[in-house]
Amino acid sequence: MTVFHRLNIAAITRETPDAVAITLHVPEQLRSHYHYTPGQHLTLKALIDGQELRRCYSICSSPQDGVLQIGVKAIPEGRFSGFANTHLKSGDSIDVMVPQGQFGYLPRPGTRGNYLAVAAGSGITPLLSIITTTLQQEPESRFTLIYGNRTSRTVMFREALTDLKNRYAQRFQVLYLFSQENGDSPLLNGRIDSEHLVNIGRTLLDYSAFDRAFVCGPESMMDDVHTALEQAGMTADRIFTERFNTSAGGITASATERVATRFVLVQDGAEQEIEMSAEDDSILDAALRQGADLPYACKGGVCATCKCRVLAGEVEMGINYSLEPDQIEAGFILSCQSRPKGDGVVLDFDV
Template sequence: MFHPLRVSEVEPLTDDAVAVTLAVPPELREAFRHTPGQHIALRRRTERGEEIRRTYSICAPAGPDPALRVGIRLVEGGEFSTYALKELAVGDTVEVMEPTGRFVLEPRAGYFAAIVGGSGITPVLSIAATLLIREPTARFCLVRSDRTVASTMFLEEVADLKDRFPDRFQLVTVVSREERQAGLPSGRLDRERLTGLLPALLPVADIDGWFLCGPLGLVSGAERALRGLGVERGRIHQEIFHVDETPSAAAAPAARGARAAADSTLTATLAGRSGTWPVREGESLLETVLHSRADAPYACKGGVCGTCRAFLVSGEVTMDRNFALEPEETDAGYVLACQSHPATAEVELDFDR
C-alpha cells in the first residue's frame, strides 16, 4: 500500500547522489517500522501521465520511531533518479510503499561482515548501525568498493560508526579508479582479489552472516570467493543493485516449468481476494494481475527488488530472470510475478503467503 509522505530533507551526498528523508506521521509509524536492510518503493506520475516506481533501501537505523531516509544515486537515463536530484525539494509529497524486503539482519549477538559496492552501502548502513547500537557484543566488518573517494556515499555516517565503535566496527575501503597514498591498492574487488584479501582481514569461518550488496559483478564475484573459502550458502545473503537490461548468462532463467503455454489462465489471491483471468500472449503474470488489480505489489519489474514475490500454488511457470529470490525460496515454491510466464494451461499464485 502506498501513502503520501512529505519530504523533510534533501541532502547532497556526492555530485550524483542525495539522501532523501521522508516525514512519517504518528498514525503511520507502525506501517513504516522497518527491519534493518529493508527497502521502500517510491512512486510518481510524470507530466505524460506515466507511473514510475523505483525501490530504494532505507539507510537509517531501525527503531521505535521510524526514520525514513534513503540514498538515491543518479542513473543515466533514470527518470526517477533525475527527478530526485534535480527537482525534488523539501515540502514536496511522494507516494511511498510500506517497507519490504528479505535482505535483513535482526540484531543479535555475533560477528557479521558485508562486501558492498557503490550505492550498495545503503541497506548495509542500516544493518550495521542498528546491530552495533542494539547489541553491545556484536561485531561488524565492512568491506566497501567505490570508484573514487569523491563518489563515495555516506562517508560521514560510516566514519561516525568507526568513531563510536572502534573495537567492534572494522572498515576496509577500496577505490577502483584512483590511486591512494594509504590503504589497499586501487582496483576492482573481484573473486580472485577477495579470495586472497578476506582471510587476511578476518576469520572467514567464524563470520555468522555475510551481506553482499551492489552491482551484479561484485556480488557474484564475492559469493564465488566466499564459497571457495568454505562459507556455507546459508550464511551468505545478497541483494543486487544494478543489472543490465538484457538477460545474460549470469541471469540464467530460474524456471519452474520448461516452456511457455498458450491460452493460459491465471488465478491469483491478493489481500484476501481471488480472481481468475486469461493471460495475454507475451505478458508476465504480474501484468495479467494488474489489468484487474491495480494494488498488485511491484516496483522494479526487472527481477531485482523482489516486491512481486508470490507463492506458486499450482501449475508451472518459467522465469526470465531472477536476481531477488534465494535458492531456498525458489525451492519452496516462490516466484517473481514480474518475470513469470505460464508453462501450463492453468496457474495459481498467492501473493499473501
C-alpha cells in the same frame, strides 16, 4: 499487498554529486505500517513526464533512531533516480509502499558476533542500516566493512561511516577501495574483484573468522565476493546478498512460441480472471494491462515485491534473485518473471 501512503519529505541531503539521502516523515498514525528491519527497502511511486514509475530503494537508517531514510544514486538515463536527485525537495510528498524485502539481519542483544559487509557504490545503503543497528543492539559484536568506489568524492554516507567509526572505534573498521584514485596502499587501489579480495584475505582479514557476510553491489562483484569467501572457508549459508540490478533476462520465449491462457488472481479476498495473450511478457504485465492493482517495483526478479503463491495449476518462472528455496517449495513465484503453463492457474497475492 499494494499499500502506498503519501509521505512528506522531511529532508534531502546531498551525499555525493550524484546521490542523495531522502528522509521521510511518517505521521504517528502510520508508524506501525512503516516498522522495518535492517536491510529492507521501500518502493516509491511518482508520475514522471506523464508516466507512473515505481522504483525500490533500500532503507539506510536504523529503526533504533526513529528515522526512515533511503539513499538514491542517479544512474545514467535513470528517469526515477534522476528525478529524485534533481526535482524532489524538502516539503514535497511522494507515494511510498510499506517496507518489504527479506535481505538483512535482526540483531539479538547478547549475541557476540563478528560480521563482514562488502559494498560497492550505492550498495552501501542497506548495509549501513544493518551495520548501524547491529552495533547499537549487540554491544559485544564487531563489524568490518569493505567498501568500493571510483574516488573518495563518490563515497555515499562517508560522514555517517566516520561517525560510526568514532563511536565504535574498537568494534567497527572500514577498508575503502578506489578504482580511479590511488591511496597509500596498493592493496586498496582498484575495484572489488577476486584478486583484490584474495589479497586482502591473505594480508588483512581472515574471512573464515566471520560469522556472517552481507554483500550488496553489482552482479559481477557479488559473484567475486562469493567465490573469495567460500574459497577462504566461509560456507554459502553464511553469505547473504542483495542485488540492486541484474543483467539477466526473464522468460525468453518469443511471442510466437507462447500460448494465450487464462488465470485467476486473488487479491484482497476477491477473484479476477485475467486473459494472458502471447504478447504479454509475464503474469504481472498481463494483470496490470487489465487493470489489476498489483504490487511491483523492479520487474527484474530482484526485489520480490511482486511475489504471489500458486494455489492451482503450473507456472514457469524465469530468473529469481529474491525467493528462498523453501519459499519456492511452498509455491511462491515472482509474477514479473512468470507465465502460466496452461489454463487453470490460480494465484494468491494476499500473502
